[in-house]
Amino acid sequence: MACCQDTCISISKDENLAQIVLHHLCDSDSPTLLETSRLLLTCLCQYEVANIWVERIRQSPSVYNCFCFIMSSSTNVDLLVKVGEVVDKLFDLDEELMINWIKKDSCPLVEQPTVDSPDDVPNFKILPCLLEAAKQVCSDNNSEGLEVYMHILQLLTTVDEGIQTIVKSSDRGKETWSLLYNLFCNELCQPDDPPIIVQEQKTLLASILSVLSAIFASQRDQDYVTMGKNLALIDSMIRVLQNMDECEKRSVDSSKKSQTEECEKLEVVDDDFHLKILKDICCELLSNMLQELSEENILEGLKQGHINEQKCSSAFQNLLPLYSSSVESFLEVLHGADQTLADNLSKSFPSLKLQA
Numbered sequence: 001m002a003c004c005q006d007t008c009i010s011i012s013k014d015e016n017l018a019q020i021v022l023h024h025l026c027d028s029d030s031p032t033l034l035e036t037s038r039l040l041l042t043c044l045c046q047y048e049v050a051n052i053w054v055e056r057i058r059q060s061p062s063v064y065n066c067f068c069f070i071m072s073s074s075t076n077v078d079l080l081v082k083v084g085e086v087v088d089k090l091f092d093l094d095e096e097l098m099i100n101w102i103k104k105d106s107c108p109l110v111e112q113p114t115v116d117s118p119d120d121v122p123n124f125k126i127l128p129c130l131l132e133a134a135k136q137v138c139s140d141n142n143s144e145g146l147e148v149y150m151h152i153l154q155l156l157t158t159v160d161e162g163i164q165t166i167v168k169s170s171d172r173g174k175e176t177w178s179l180l181y182n183l184f185c186n187e188l189c190q191p192d193d194p195p196i197i198v199q200e201q202k203t204l205l206a207s208i209l210s211v212l213s214a215i216f217a218s219q220r221d222q223d224y225v226t227m228g229k230n231l232a233l234i235d236s237m238i239r240v241l242q243n244m245d246e247c248e249k250r251s252v253d254s255s256k257k258s259q260t261e262e263c264e265k266l267e268v269v270d271d272d273f274h275l276k277i278l279k280d281i282c283c284e285l286l287s288n289m290l291q292e293l294s295e296e297n298i299l300e301g302l303k304q305g306h307i308n309e310q311k312c313s314s315a316f317q318n319l320l321p322l323y324s325s326s327v328e329s330f331l332e333v334l335h336g337a338d339q340t341l342a343d344n345l346s347k348s349f350p351s352l353k354l355q356a
Helices: 005-013 015-026 030-044 047-058 061-073 077-093 095-106 126-139 143-156 160-167 170-187 197-218 231-257 262-290 295-304 309-319 324-337 339-348
Strands: none
Touching (some): 005 015, 015 030, 030 077, 061 126, 095 143, 095 160, 126 143, 126 160, 143 160, 197 231, 231 295, 324 339
């Protein structure tokens, strides 16, 4: 019923009914929670009434506890996905609400009660709950849910409070990094996948890289982000760039073939836009990591197959000219590890300036 705009507006303006809806978030029945979350999401997606619901949720502390309780304890993936979509929409609509929920992370811990009810557990932390839900949807191979939760994590990193809640303890930062690292390196865009897979995964890959980039920028002194432990991440980013290069070629060909088909042209433009976002994020993180590599790291990368001439060439083609200083810094160190490879790359990219 709420999918009808007039009905949605009527429901939203009925204060008593709205309070009943929010109260149902504390229900223990999964089907009830799922339908309640669907109703909330439908209302939040209606521009005319979205702000009404955001304000109600702001004034209802129990909503935070209910959502955190569900995300941290439910094994119902459909419910987790829908709750994630609601949280994602809320954070997208209201940055202040997101910051307020993040700040609850700094509240002092008290002894956790044993009663299995969200009303009795006032000390939930938003990040651990999000990570637990992400792990659950990942274990169920639910790509839709994973994309939702990765986007929520990305939204957290758009504010200082969000970054701090991720990195303020080394254990929490490590847990977040490890989860995203494993997804990016071992689950998504694998060597035996066709290049077109990057089209399907582009928004998910971009969200993951955004969070990894934010952590890397603020936690370079932490052991879990050291280069020796993240050579596979460099390899995976280069593979994503290689796949994007192939997709861009196909996109150009598709555009030429469909010039008379307006809808197809718009689809190509949309794909190009999202691929560009992914490429920009990927290149930024890759450039930052390349210039942190030591000679020892490079030797290990060469040994493990994460670094070779073809991969370096692909990386350079995407990084230049914007990140020329990072590439030149990497090439200087590479010269000490493998002079032949460095010389070959220098010949292929004569614009690079190397110090004698």
